[in-house]
Amino acid sequence: MIEKTYRPAEVEEKHYRLWEESGAFAANTDANGHPYTIMMPPPNVTGSLHMGHALTFTLQDVLIRYNRMRGKDALWQPGTDHAGIATQMVVERNLAKDGVTRHDLGRQEFIRKVWEWKAESGGTITRQLRRLGASPDWAKERFTMDEGLSKAVVKVFVQLHKQGLIYKDKRLVNWDSKLHTAISDLEVEQKEIKGSLWHFRYPIEGEEGRFITVATTRPETMLGDTGVAVHPEDERYKDLIGKFVVLPLVGRRIPIVGDEYADPATGSGAVKITPAHDFNDFEVGKRCGLEAINIMDRDARLNDAVPEAYRGLDRYEARKKVVAEIEALGLLEKIEPHTHMVPHGDRSGIAIEPWLTDQWYVDAATLAKPAIDAVEQGRTTFVPKQWENTYYDWMRNIQPWCISRQIWWGHQIPAWYGPDGAFFVEETEEAARAAAAAHYGKPVELTRDTDVLDTWFSSALWPFSTLGWPEQTPELARYYPTDVLVTGFDIIFFWVARMMMMGIHFMGDVPFRTVYIHALVRDEKGQKMSKSKGNVIDPLDLIGEYGTDALRFTLSAMAAQGRDIKLAVSRVEGYRNFATKLWNAARYCQMNGCEPVPGFAPTGLTQTVNRWIVGAVRDAGARIAEAIDGYKFNEAANAAYQFTWGTFCDWYLEFTKPILTGNDEAAKAETRATTAWVLDQILHLLHPIMPYITEELWEQLSPDRANRLISAAWPEPAADAGGAAAQAEMDWVVRLISSVRSMRSEMNVPPSAQIALMLKDPSAQTLERLATHRDLILRMGRLASVEPLDGAVPKSAVQSVLDEATVILPLEGIVDLDKERQRLTKEIDKLAGEIKKIDAKLGNEQFLAKAKEEVVAEQRDRRDEAAATRDKLQKALDMLGA
Structure with missing residues (x-):
């Protein structure tokens, strides 16, 4: 007998273990079924489950379980990312507790320590994915630093270099002066800083008493200025284009150039140009032929390219000194308070320095062209479709991709340098030595490049490297290209685009047919979750409190395309109640003798109510399948909810009570068998979203079944058999x-x-x-x-x-109808007033411009709620004939 209370914690561990031990998650390369593949976005090996993970992995698991039940050979390829900077920082912090640095250990010993940490502590995220009920083929789990993937990375680097698509160049990068490495844009977060805008006057050469005023938020970089830009059509400065200013404190002559980057309507209309320390200035410098002078070292201290008095100063110390000396010269026009966004390293927390340095680059523009064509031709489609515009926008304006990092943990770049700095890119040191000997005419000493590759480089190969490439394996032939990639919009550029480029270049086909982009999980007020706001909701806490199925159902039910999820704990509690409703319904059925009848088919039914429910479950199944196929997870969940709680529990079970307590034995037997059959259908339909409770009830309702629910077939639609008239x-x-x-x-x-x-x-x-x-x-x-x-x-x-x-x-x-009319009229008027107030706010351009996104969204939600309540009350008033 099914127990009175469902206790998730008691069944979840049991069923997961049984699923995994039985091989229920495994794909079968030799199977006859049509392959269906999803590549798991590899979470960082340092990571732990957060709400974004919970959403994306729930949706992927829904797709995998559903397609597995549809008879497909479903491969959900799992794995983790070595997360270069994040992992190195974790291990360095652990060493620091013992007063040891990585430099004390040396590179090889430090890397050995990282592998030790990975073996002991690197499995947290995969253990937590198991708690979420994720069902990937764990036997095929990969790691971006494992031997096979490392070979793929080296081969790709070498081939791209030989094809001229990887090269070395001196360009600006996001430099983290604490971690001493370049970092990607994704590892940069913009922080609002209340600072100042300093207006400096630069004297015009040869025109005594004439100055041009520039404004800057970074006075220290003026020591590296190599030009001043004005708009070519700015009448105030047209006569100055081609002339020079004398750079204060330095004495260097720098040209005044005409460039459209200078906005006549902003500040003085003139801007200082420091090509080595600002990304926009770098581009202006290239267009106008200006020199790029690097004035900082790797610690963001001023170097020997500045006057002696400034050498060795920290950038902020140098700032104070520059301002003081400019003021002493009478060249400080004014200082204004200025709030602006400053890029910071997401790991180190310090302001990022645009820094001119030698790095390795991928010619992304060349690789992007076929990746753009693939989406334009429909070989890969985005869901929702509007994300294609984001993809196009970035790909059509793509910059060279900096792939080198100045850290130790990662794929070391396969380049070796000779005595004169010439380098040799090969797959092995032996091949590099042979190439060097051929170049120099004799064997020479070689030194390997100390840099490692950007983590995104190895993860760009994920869809084919995990399947055994460069070996031509059966898995590669069967599962590439994959069916769908499920991911967040924030990594369209960093990961999706790069997988497209690499997949097409090395495999000759797109890596996935569909890219489903899900939204963000925010708090119930629509604010982004962050530790600083204290509004982070831990999915593991919710699982512990309400059960895994309740969390999975909540996330699925709220995953409407193109709409962020506003997660309230009360919603999870509500869907826990849904699980309880299902449990109680199954218990009721069992107590009333509604047990599965082997071989039962719902045909030839005599009772109208039974023919009706068979048609209703068929329709619900069709709606759920259509919704999952269309990545409308909210519609699938809501269709399952409405049928289970509404149609089945609230109506059918109530309708059939008189039959089950009556004296017509034939009607009773038919109704019991039909009830059990419908309940089984419900367990099938809910299983992709709520795997644990459905598996437990499947087992409890009929312990002798030949297979577990995870391996059962998705229900085939029942024949109509006169159901249309019964349904009506x-x-x-x-x-x-x-x-x-x-x-x-x-x-x-x-x-x-x-x-x-x-x-x-x-x-x-x-x-x-x-x-x-x-x-x-x-x-x-x-x-x-x-x-x-x-x-x-x-x-x-x-x-x-x-x-x-x-x-x-x-x-x-x-009921006193006159009193009721008065009450309803008063409530409607009150709501109309509230709606009017909100409309005034939403119609105010100043409010829309200044208010935070979540505040505007909250106002719109309030208006929708008020309008819905007003319409409901109006309907009630209309019923009274008022």
């Missing part, structure tokens, strides 16, 4: 009872009140249905009687239309 009939009963309940609720009719219901102008079919189902309608509508109306509509009655008939509920002596 029972749907009429549901609508009539719902209409009565709605009128009672809107009019505040006491639950105990037994009221007479009247039907005006009913058709012959309506009268026939009424006669057949009178007892159900009376019981479930809490009615004293239900009859056709003969004569005029009584006073003090509320009315509603149902098909051709008018439903009339006389309320004389039960």
